[in-house]
Amino acid sequence: MIKNISNLGDAAVYCDFGDEVNKEINSKVINYFQNLKDFKFEGITNLTPSYNKLIVSFDLSITNFEKTKKIIENLEIKKNHSISKKKIQIPICCEKEYALDLKKLERKLNKPTDEILETFFSKEYFCYMTGFIAGMPFLGDIDKNLHAKRLETPRVKVPKGSIGLTEQFCNIYTFESPGGWNIIGNTPLNVFNSLNEDNPNLINPGDTVSFFKINKEKYKNYNE
């Protein structure tokens, strides 16, 4: 299932599941991740799944690349590991002050705002992974007609709650952060809660997300 295993520096194993990004490969990554997580072997400091890679970091004072690689290779993978499969609805306000890049997107995609939003809201999105910043979900795949490149110059500060698009993916900025995705709106919903240590992320890999539109008034009153 893993196409190639190599070292990433001296304290991590780089498991390559292929170059494509699709649900099937991603499910394999998540399944491996879950199995390794349950196995709980000594010295592992992090498991970082992404679209089609899994990085296993370890403490070099406890174990090493060869030993960790062997464990990964010999791991008995239980199929159909229960992964999160929640359906989550996210409200977004797409009015001017929140939709920072909609005008730019109109030009990039050569489509009016209404059509862009209608296409975007009509689909459900699969969560491939979470990360970069705490709790940020990487969702896909958005309609072919909405594929756009990153901003040429990334923003130094993308506001918390922003919904961004790039290529076949969309995401939610869980914190104010630098970033280069095309921002089409903002959610008042808190997507990451560090006080809930067992389950801080609202959205987890395997979940399905759909978005619905709210107006400014609703947005402002959302958390009251």
Next chain:
Amino acid sequence: MSENFFKVIRAGINTTFQDLGRSNLNHIGIPISGVMDKRNYIIANKILQNVPSHPIIEFAYQGPKLVYYGEPLNILVSGDVKFKIFKNKNEIEGKCYEIITLEDHDEIDLISTNKSVYGYLAIGADLNIDYQWKSCSINTKANIGSNNGKKLQDNQKIEVSKIKELSRRKLDHINSKIENIRVIKGTNFHYFSKESQANFFKKEYSVTKLTDRMGMRLEGQRLDNIVNTNIKSEGLVKGVIQIPADGNPIIMLADHGTIGGYPKIATVISADFDKLSQLTPGSKIKFKEVNLKDAETIFKLYEMETNNIISKIL
């Protein structure tokens, strides 16, 4: 309410509580964090006879100025730090790696780090601070950890309890500098032109001001990507050197993003993290290639050296 506490007169530039960080949370986007210079952290806690994961106050460049109220308490400063102690208006020049006993109303002014970035103030008592995911380490970007995930502020209090028995221990130690950063070639090394591959190991790179606990940005001979300036976003580990479209290296440090989409040209070996973190803006470095086996051996030597330093505590 604790009766023993520090009051922060001046917080310093980037003063945080740190320990060894929190592991196994990368998959939800939370990096390990923890101290930038692990050796100096280990040494400080050893001299004070604290447990290995005891919280420490980490500061960058200019440290905090604190006044202490309470029962006599041992503290220790590690790194290369200029500091002063004020006892009843008497000014005492501080010495790193030597236990100092603070008494009621004494002050400590951690003026600056010398030709290095991070310094540490270790305390011979429990700190009354919060833990998140079993670590007090503050990650200011995600507001995670003790102190509500924020760096220390002027006028705040740091309460301590369970003060340890006083003792007098010290160590003669000088931190050495590093010029050659040893790396293992990365998964996208072949994304770069032959000339850039050679330049990466031949040319000097300088540390820029855009360097913090998340990452270190370098400047130097531009590295030309001939395949793709983006990869499909994937996991990152501490030490990874990413090359964005502008061709200048960025090295991932303790608070790095857990996922990134820039090609990985190389990864710094674990044994060089401490000294890498201490490089000030303007420092010139060169990358030197080592293989995995060498890196593992160098790491064993690094651990032996740490133990050797510790064994010299008097």
